[in-house]
Amino acid sequence: MAPQLDSYFKQVDDLSDHFIERLRKAVAIPSVSAEDDRRPEVIRMGKFLASELKALGADVELRELGKQPHKEHLDLPPVVVARYGSDKSKRTILVYGHYDVQPALKDDGWATEPFDLTVDDKGRMYGRGSTDDKGPVLGWLNAIEAHQKAGIDFPVNLLMCFEGMEEYGSEGLDDFINEEAKKYFKDADAVCISDNYWLGTEKPCLTYGLRGCNYYSLEISGPGQDLHSGVFGGTAHEPMTDLMRVMSTLVAPDGKILIDGINELVAPMTDDEKSLYGDIAFTMDNLYESLGSTSGIYDNKEQTLMARWRYPSLSLHGVEGAFSAPGAKTVIPAKVIGKFSIRIVPDMEIEDVNKLVFAHVDKAFAALGSKNTCKCTLQHAGKWWVASPKHWNFTAAGKAVEHVWGVKPDLTREGGSIPVTLTFEQATGKNVLLLPMGSSTDAAHSINEKLDKRNYIEGIKLLGTYLHYVAEEPMKEE
Numbered sequence: 059m060a061p062q063l064d065s066y067f068k069q070v071d072d073l074s075d076h077f078i079e080r081l082r083k084a085v086a087i088p089s090v091s092a093e094d095d096r097r098p099e100v101i102r103m104g105k106f107l108a109s110e111l112k113a114l115g116a117d118v119e120l121r122e123l124g125k126q127p128h129k130e131h132l133d134l135p136p137v138v139v140a141r142y143g144s145d146k147s148k149r150t151i152l153v154y155g156h157y158d159v160q161p162a163l164k165d166d167g168w169a170t171e172p173f174d175l176t177v178d179d180k181g182r183m184y185g186r187g188s189t190d191d192k193g194p195v196l197g198w199l200n201a202i203e204a205h206q207k208a209g210i211d212f213p214v215n216l217l218m219c220f221e222g223m224e225e226y227g228s229e230g231l232d233d234f235i236n237e238e239a240k241k242y243f244k245d246a247d248a249v250c251i252s253d254n255y256w257l258g259t260e261k262p263c264l265t266y267g268l269r270g271c272n273y274y275s276l277e278i279s280g281p282g283q284d285l286h287s288g289v290f291g292g293t294a295h296e297p298m299t300d301l302m303r304v305m306s307t308l309v310a311p312d313g314k315i316l317i318d319g320i321n322e323l324v325a326p327m328t329d330d331e332k333s334l335y336g337d338i339a340f341t342m343d344n345l346y347e348s349l350g351s352t353s354g355i356y357d358n359k360e361q362t363l364m365a366r367w368r369y370p371s372l373s374l375h376g377v378e379g380a381f382s383a384p385g386a387k388t389v390i391p392a393k394v395i396g397k398f399s400i401r402i403v404p405d406m407e408i409e410d411v412n413k414l415v416f417a418h419v420d421k422a423f424a425a426l427g428s429k430n431t432c433k434c435t436l437q438h439a440g441k442w443w444v445a446s447p448k449h450w451n452f453t454a455a456g457k458a459v460e461h462v463w464g465v466k467p468d469l470t471r472e473g474g475s476i477p478v479t480l481t482f483e484q485a486t487g488k489n490v491l492l493l494p495m496g497s498s499t500d501a502a503h504s505i506n507e508k509l510d511k512r513n514y515i516e517g518i519k520l521l522g523t524y525l526h527y528v529a530e531e532p533m534k535e536e
C-alpha cells in the first residue's frame with residue numbers, strides 16, 4: 059500500500075491549488091439553509107456538487123424531499139446521493155456531509171467577505187462553510203480525483219449522501235435515510251462523517267460521541283403593533299421586558315441549567331469514564347485559543363471536557379423582532395421571539411426535556427403577572443449519540459491518522475450535534491465513525507470561520523488513506 063499512498067499524496071500536493079479553487083467556488087455559493095430567501099442558493103450548491111461529482115464519473119442523483127414543514131412555500135433542498143464504484147469484491151463506505159451553511163454577514167464582524175474565500179499568508183482560508191462542512195465534503199471528491207490522476211485503483215466503493223438542511227435540523231432527512239437504508243445505502247459496510255473538529259490545533263482525533271440538541275422558540279406578544287416608548291412606556295406590559303425576565307430564569311452565569319428536573323435526567327459518571335479525561339491531549343490554553351479569550355467557566359481540562367461532552371448546556375442565542383441595529387431607536391417591540399437551545403446528553407430523552415422546559419417557562423411567565431401572551435415551542439430536535447470505537451472502521455481510521463499525521467489520534471466526543479449520525483447507525487445497522495478535518499480554532503458558526511490549508515490538504519490525504527486501510531481491515535467486531 060505504501061508506494062500507492064506515496065503517489066496519492068504527491069498527487070494531492072500537486073493538485074492543492076485546484077482543490078483550493080474548488081473550495082473557493084463552493085464558498086462563493088451562499089447556501090444558508092436558515093434564510094428563506096437564500097433557498098435558491100442552497101439548491102444551486104446541491105447542483106454544483108452534483109455536477110462536480112458527475113465530472114468525476116460518479117453516478118449521481120438529486121433526490122427531492124418535498125416542501126419544508128411549516129413553510130410550505132419553500133422546497134427543501136435536494137439530497138445529493140452518489141455512488142463511485144460498484145466492485146463486489148470491495149468494501150463499501152457510506153459518507154455523509156452537508157452543503158448548507160450557517161448565516162453570515164460582513165457586518166457581523168467578519169474581517170473579510172464571508173462568501174469570498176480569502177487565504178492569508180499563514181495559509182488560513184477564511185470563508186463561511188470552509189470548515190463546516192464544505193471543505194470536508196469536497197475532501198471526498200478531491201480524494202477521488204487525486205486517485206484518478208495518480209492512476210491508482212480506488213480502494214473501496216463509495217456511497218455519498220450530502221444534504222442541504224443540516225444547519226436547520228436536517229429537515230426531512232431521517233425519513234429519507236430510513237427509506238433508503240435497505241435500498242440506495244444497502245451495500246454500506248460502515249459509515250464515515252467528516253463534520254466536526256479536533257480538540258486543539260495539532261492533534262487529530264476520532265470521534266465516537268455527540269450531544270443532541272433541542273432548539274426552542276419563546277414568543278411573547280401583546281400590543282397590536284410596535285409602540286413609541288415615550289407615549290406608551292409605563293402604560294403597557296412590554297414583551298421584551300417579559301422575555302428578558304423569563305430567559306434569565308433558564309440558566310445561571312456559571313452555566314448551571316435552572317430548569318427543575320433537567321440535571322436529574324443525566325446519566326451518572328462511572329469510574330471508567332472518569333479515567334478517560336486525563337489522557338486526552340487538551341489544555342486550558344487550547345480552550346483559550348479557540349475561545350479567543352480566557353473566559354472559560356472551569357480552570358481545569360477535565361471539568362471543561364466533561365462540560366462539553368457529557369453534561370447538558372443551555373445557550374441563549376438571540377431575539378427575533380428586537381431592535382438590534384446601531385443607533386438609539388425608542389421603540390417598544392410588539393412581538394419578540396427568544397431563541398435558546400439545550401445540548402442533550404445520555405440519558406436525556408427529547409420529550410422529557412420538552413415537558414420540563416414548557417412547565418418551567420409557563421411557571422416563570424405566570425410569576426410575572428403580565429397581560430401579554432407567551433408561547434414556547436420546540437423548533438427542532440436531534441438525539442445524542444455515543445458509540446463504541448472498538449470496530450474495524452475506527453481501527454482503519456486510527457492507522458490512517460498515524461500514517462498521515464505521524465501520531466495516534468485521541469478518541470473524543472463532540473459537544474456539537476449531527477443528529478443524523480444516530481439515524482445512520484440505527485437505519486443501516488452499521489458502525490459510524492466521525493473523522494474530523496478542521497481544528498479547534500476554525501470558528502465554525504462564528505465570524506471569520508476558516509479552514510487551515512494544512513488541514514484541508516492533509517485532510518484529503520487522510521480521507522483517501524482511511525479508505526485504503528478500510529480495504530485492508532479484516533471484517534470483525536461488527
Ligand SMILES: C[C@H](N)C(=O)N[C@@H](Cc1c[nH]cn1)C(=O)O
Pocket residue numbers: 190191224225226227253254271273440473474475476502
Ligand atoms: C457539528 C456540526 N458541524 C454542526 O455544526 N452541527 C450543528 C447542527 C445543529 C443545528 N441546530 C441544531 N443542531 C450544531 O451542532 O449546532
Ligand SMILES: [Zn+2]
Pocket residue numbers: 160190225502503
Ligand atoms: Zn454547523
Ligand SMILES: [Zn+2]
Pocket residue numbers: 156190191224253
Ligand atoms: Zn456541520
